[in-house]
Structures are given as C-alpha cells and as structure tokens.
Amino acid sequence: MRVPVSRDLLVINAAAFLRSFTFGLTGVVLGIYLFRVGLSSFNIGVIIAAGLAGSALATVGVTAQADRVGRRRTLVLLSLLSATGAVGLAVTPAAPILMLIAFVGMLNGTGTDRSAAFSLEQAIIPGLVTDESRTWSLSWYNVVLDAAGSLGALAAALPFLLQRWLALSLLTSYRAVFIGCAFLSAATAFLYPFASAAVEVHTPATAPAQRVSRETKNIVAKLGGLFSLDAFGGGFLTDALVAYWFFRRFGVAEESLGVLFFAVHLLNAASHLGAAWLARRIGLVNTMVFTHLPSSLFLIGAAFAPSLKLAVLLFLCREALVEMDVPTRQSYVAAVVLPSERTFASGITNLARNVFWAIGSTVAGFFMQSVAFSTPLVIGGGAKISYDLLLYRAFRKLRPPEEH
Numbered sequence: 001m002r003v004p005v006s007r008d009l010l011v012i013n014a015a016a017f018l019r020s021f022t023f024g025l026t027g028v029v030l031g032i033y034l035f036r037v038g039l040s041s042f043n044i045g046v047i048i049a050a051g052l053a054g055s056a057l058a059t060v061g062v063t064a065q066a067d068r069v070g071r072r073r074t075l076v077l078l079s080l081l082s083a084t085g086a087v088g089l090a091v092t093p094a095a096p097i098l099m100l101i102a103f104v105g106m107l108n109g110t111g112t113d114r115s116a117a118f119s120l121e122q123a124i125i126p127g128l129v130t131d132e133s134r135t136w137s138l139s140w141y142n143v144v145l146d147a148a149g150s151l152g153a154l155a156a157a158l159p160f161l162l163q164r165w166l167a168l169s170l171l172t173s174y175r176a177v178f179i180g181c182a183f184l185s186a187a188t189a190f191l192y193p194f195a196s197a198a199v200e201v202h203t204p205a206t207a208p209a210q211r212v213s214r215e216t217k218n219i220v221a222k223l224g225g226l227f228s229l230d231a232f233g234g235g236f237l238t239d240a241l242v243a244y245w246f247f248r249r250f251g252v253a254e255e256s257l258g259v260l261f262f263a264v265h266l267l268n269a270a271s272h273l274g275a276a277w278l279a280r281r282i283g284l285v286n287t288m289v290f291t292h293l294p295s296s297l298f299l300i301g302a303a304f305a306p307s308l309k310l311a312v313l314l315f316l317c318r319e320a321l322v323e324m325d326v327p328t329r330q331s332y333v334a335a336v337v338l339p340s341e342r343t344f345a346s347g348i349t350n351l352a353r354n355v356f357w358a359i360g361s362t363v364a365g366f367f368m369q370s371v372a373f374s375t376p377l378v379i380g381g382g383a384k385i386s387y388d389l390l391l392y393r394a395f396r397k398l399r400p401p402e403e404h
Helices: 007-036 041-069 071-091 095-104 116-128 131-166 170-188 214-235 239-250 254-282 284-303 308-322 325-335 339-370 375-395
Strands: none
Touching (some): 007 041, 007 116, 041 071, 041 116, 071 095, 116 339, 131 170, 214 325, 254 308, 284 308
C-alpha cells in the first residue's frame, strides 16, 4: 500500500534512523564491553536495567507534559540526554556512577528502540495519516528503526577495526565508538525543529489538562498490564544479554555477533511489512498473537540447542516473527482511543513496557549468574507465550475502525 510522505514523516524517520543505529550498536557490544572492563553478570544486568528505568521515567514525563510543553522541544531534550549515556560508557566510571549516568542518559541495551522518543513519535505518526494508512505508516517507521539497528549491529566490528587501523588498545577503541554514538544522539536534536506545527497538539498553556475518558483508561490499563508481562519477558532477552549469552555459551566473537545481529534486524525490518500486509487480511490482534507465539517457542528451543548452528537457526526463526506484533500493537493502541488521547495511551503502555523491561533485565543477570546461564531464554519465552494467550482472550472482539 502507498503511504503518503510528508516533511514531518521524513524528519521523524531520519531522527529515528540515527537513534536506532546507536541502539543497534550498543545492544551488541554493551554487555561484552562491561564484561571486559571487569563488571559481573549481575552488575551488567543492573546497568542495563538502570538505563531502562531512566527511559521509563522519561516516558512518564512525555506522557504528562509533552503535549503541553511541545512535542518538538521534548524530542530535542530527550536526544541531548541520550548523548550523556554514551559519554558515560566512554568515560567508564565506577559501577555506581555508571549506573547513575545510564539512568540519566536512558542508556539502551535492548538493541531496539523503545525509548521515550519512540513513545512520542508513535503518538505523532497516526495523526499525520489516515486510518487506512496508519498501520502501513507505522510499519515503515519500524522498518527504518530495524534497518538502522541492523547497520548498528554490523558496526559492532568497529572497535576491532579501529584497533587495527589506529593501533589503539581495544578498550580505547570501544570508547571512541561510544563518543561517536554520543555525537549521533546529539545530531538528532538538530533534526526535530524542522518538523512542522502539524506534529503538535495545539493546547493553550493556560488550558486545563485534557481529560481522558473512563473507557480509554480501562482499555489502556488492560493493555498496559498485558504489555508489562510481555516486556518482563523481553527484559530477559535484550540484545546485550543475548549477545553476551552467545559470547559466553559458544565463544562467538564480537565481529561474528555483529553479523548475526545485522541479520536479526534485517529480518525484523522485513517482518514489519509482512505484519502490515497480514493485518489487512486477518486483523491486528490476530496478527499480533499468531506470529508472536511461535517466535517464543523457537527461542525456548534455542536455549537447549546443543550446537551453535542450531542455536543460531532457531534464534533467526524467532527474529523473523517476533517483531510482527510491533507496528500492529502501535496501530491498535492508536486506533482504540481518541486522537487527543494518543500521547496518554502510547506513554502509559510504553511506560509499562520500560518498567518491566528494567525489572526483567535485573532478574536476568541474577539468574545467569546464580541459577543457569540459559535460564533467561526459557523464562523470557514462557512469559511471552502467557502474554499472547491472555491478549487474545481479552481483546479479540475489540476491533479498530478500519476492521468494521
């Protein structure tokens, strides 16, 4: 389906591309880098969780104030704060200070963009297009995110290339790469002012806060609870932790992991377009559930794979399906609330996801260190299967306008 392209969509997608590139890169190398500087599996999990917790708090701010303060101003501020997280990695202070910097800078170790900026952009895009174009527009937006993430994952080889080309130590090469990530994060701040006033919600500063209907609050509360369960499972499965799992379980080097996660993000990107095509035929909720559930089964199988080849095959099968619920989920949340309630709905549902991602990441590090190294893959997959079954039961009859 042809999606109308506007200057605003170009600005949002260009900024999202730069942001997602840095997330794809840090998602692969973050856990390994922190291991190389001497941190334990538990501390690695806590630092990743601190970044997610910071992102969750930022999402609270976006939900409460972005429409009144200005969406463009908010996106600029978030971009500048994100740069501090990458700078913190380059400086690498003691673990407690790094946790604080990760929190303030919303350091992202998931490998995918689930930031506060992502939450706000997700609320903006449906207002720029028609209902019929909504899912496709969000799908293309997610294609951009995953394509950039795949290039970022491929760039995980940069520390080794800089080491060879410039005769630097490996840790110095890593730090140079993180400074580059900080620069890209800051660069997004210069893009958002080029968006037009159409991205804003025109509410006078003296006007009372927009009331959210009871029906919307009930829907968002149910979705938020279900998304929390999904995100808790996802917290066990961030790119940083999965890359660390391949590194420790099978001895896969960073260069090879970069290629693997490049392929992962390409599969994710292609799956978004497949999701939009499928949703037009079987509906948003059916697409979310019937693609997401088998992906978790593939993941659990990878945890028990006896060889690297089988583990990679099962992992790639999982990644070809797991992201198909992303644009459909975003479109569904925007569809079942009023346009003026989209920032609230997007903010609350993404907040729930970020909080439980942080909890899952912390617990994952503990299980890796104290129970069994592959435990996070099993627990994460099981939590996601439970989410799929509960989501289908609760929302299969609530359809968006274009499906009536």
